[in-house]
Amino acid sequence: MAGVWRQELSSLQAGTQNSILIGIIIHSGNPKIFEPTNPRYGFGGERAVWSFTFRDSPDDFINVTVWGSTEYINSCFKSFQVGSVVEIINSKVLSRRPDDSRDMFVPTVTSPLQITVNEGNALIQFHDSEGRAHYQPLLKMPTKTMDSLRSLNYVLQNIEELRDQFIDLLVVVTFIGEVRDIISRDGRSFKCRTFEVADASTEKTISLQLWDNEWIRLSELWEPRKTVLFLADARVGYDNFKKKTIVSIARKTLITENPSVQQALDMRLAIRNRPELSPSDPYSLPSPKNITNVMTVQQITQKLNAGSTGTDERVQFFAILYASITELNLDSKDANLLLTKCALCKRMVQKDRDSCMNLDCPSGNGSREPYNLVTFNVKLNLKDDTGYLVGCRLIGKAAEQIFGCTATEFQTMKAEQRMELKWKFLLSKFDVRMQVLGPTASITRAIYNILHMSRFETAEDISFDDIIDPMRNH
Structure with missing residues (x-):
């Protein structure tokens, strides 16, 4: 490109003009959107900013701040990801101020400089030459010793x-x-x-x-x-x-x-080689793809019975169950099939109330308008060759992903549509990924939370006798 000069971060100086920098993005923060307070910038509407960390050698990396319209910043953020090899052209190069309080909110870098990219005055683009492979190893190099x-x-x-x-x-x-x-x-x-x-x-x-x-x-x-x-x-x-x-x-x-x-x-x-551990936080749920322990209904029951303590210490584990759905309350008159929760504090909103009535919540104490969400609370029964699991729960986003509709959309369905949806799932065989919570002294029943469910066409080919007994490793 005419008029610009290739620079390395190591040779960059404050005030450098018409530079072209080539390197790899090693960190990317979330874009931030705000209303401009100074009209001299000449932009109408919202403005946005995005920051990333850029590296061109084992010893040299720098923070880059990109300013522009919301559309421009969102486009840059989606296009240029961690691992992208990019060119930064005609950026503004400034010295970092010593003891700048803003350094608490950006990664520690080796360069004494910082780079600013302003929409319309500078450019970020992919570096597409064969030389981009030179920068890929930098992604795996620690940034400290x-x-x-x-x-x-x-x-x-x-x-x-x-x-x-x-x-x-x-x-x-x-x-x-x-x-x-x-x-x-x-x-x-x-x-x-x-x-x-x-x-x-x-x-x-x-x-x-x-x-x-x-x-x-x-x-x-x-x-x-x-x-x-x-x-x-x-x-x-x-x-x-x-x-x-x-x-x-x-x-x-x-x-x-x-x-x-x-x-x-x-x-x-x-x-x-350490034994697999359950999360230390009982409210943390794993990504379903990382659940690998295949169990039968009988094995789940045996593990619950073996782990029962009669105290408030709760047994928790995760399992894959290959099973059929025998009961599904999608077409029932159950008043709790759909629940309304406050989006801010997650508390239930009673049927006769507009908000959660939680005085510690902005919606509940009246300092802002109620912000409520409708969510699924579906009950179903599962069956495999070894027994039944009764009263399994399918709630929230997991239910929406499985049923292919939001709880709000389901709310508007007619009885015939709900029945049709129900029969898409009844008696079919599924790969069910679930969280199992054992009973305690105060909660007498086990809880089966379904995290993900997908149709399993070859479930009949599984010999449940061949499934490894999970109790052998405990």
């Missing part, structure tokens, strides 16, 4: 002393939760995914959460007890909701997947 690592055992034993600090961890993923939709108290929507990690220093795991959409997408490919993560600048801080000090993924955290260092191979080997 292994000398900075802390072990999980050290962190857990010194958690209060480490509060408000950032630490570096090398860990193996042990659990990957399903993506959840979160609505903040001011009505903003977010996606969130919980995952858990371990290392060789302790048998304990810690739970972490992903909030960046790009990392939520990438985590779909993570494999429990196989995927190793280098977490640079994980934050130790106080969680007001959990009322304790925890480790968390912060906006400053840089994640390197399966880093190309010997320590990562050693860590994977150390964790690989």
Whole structure:
């Protein structure tokens, strides 16, 4: 391209003009949308900003901020993902201010500079030459040395002393939760995914959460007890909701997947042969594809009976069941088939109320309009060659995905349409992925939560005698 000059990050200087930088995106944050407060920018409507971290050598990486219209920023965010090799043309190069408070909210980088891309004045595009393969290995290189690592055992034993600090961890993923939709108290929507990690220093795991959409997408490919993560600048801080000090993924955290260092191979080997663990958080649900334990109704019942304690300590496990649906209450007059919940605090909204009436919730105390959601609460019975599971629950997003309609759309269906939907599922055989919760002293019945269900055309070919008894490994 005429008029621009190829630059390396190592030779870049503040005020450099007409530069072209080539490298790989190693981190991507969520775009943010806001109303402009200064009319001199000449843009009508909403403005948006997106930040990513860009690397062109093992030693050089920098933070890039992109400004523009909402449409432009959303297009850039969707097009240029972690792992994309890109060219940044004619960007604005500025010095980072020492002790800038904003550094708390962006990844730690090696460059003393920062890059700004303004829509219309600069350009980001894919680098399509054969030389792009040169940059791919940079994605697997940790952004700090292994000398900075802390072990999980050290962190857990010194958690209060480490509060408000950032630490570096090398860990193996042990659990990957399903993506959840979160609505903040001011009505903003977010996606969130919980995952858990371990290392060789302790048998304990810690739970972490992903909030960046790009990392939520990438985590779909993570494999429990196989995927190793280098977490640079994980934050130790106080969680007001959990009322304790925890480790968390912060906006400053840089994640390197399966880093190309010997320590990562050693860590994977150390964790690989550990028994599979249930998540430490009983409210965390795994991604259904990571449920691998095939069981029969009889085996599920035996495990529940063997684990019954008669206390409030609850047995929990996850299973794949190949079974037929014998009962499904989609066409019933059950008043609880559809439930209304407050979108902000998740509490039930009674039939004769407009809001949750929760005084700690903005919708419940009247400080904002009620924001309610209709959700499925379906009951069904399952049967295989060894017995029945009665009263299984299919709720929320899982039900909508399985039935192919939202709860609001189902609400408008006529009786004939509901009956037709019901008969699409009755007596057919399914691969059912479920969470099983055992009874306790205060809750006398087991709970079977269906997380995913897909039609299984060859279920008759399975010999249930050949399914490994899950009790053998316990």
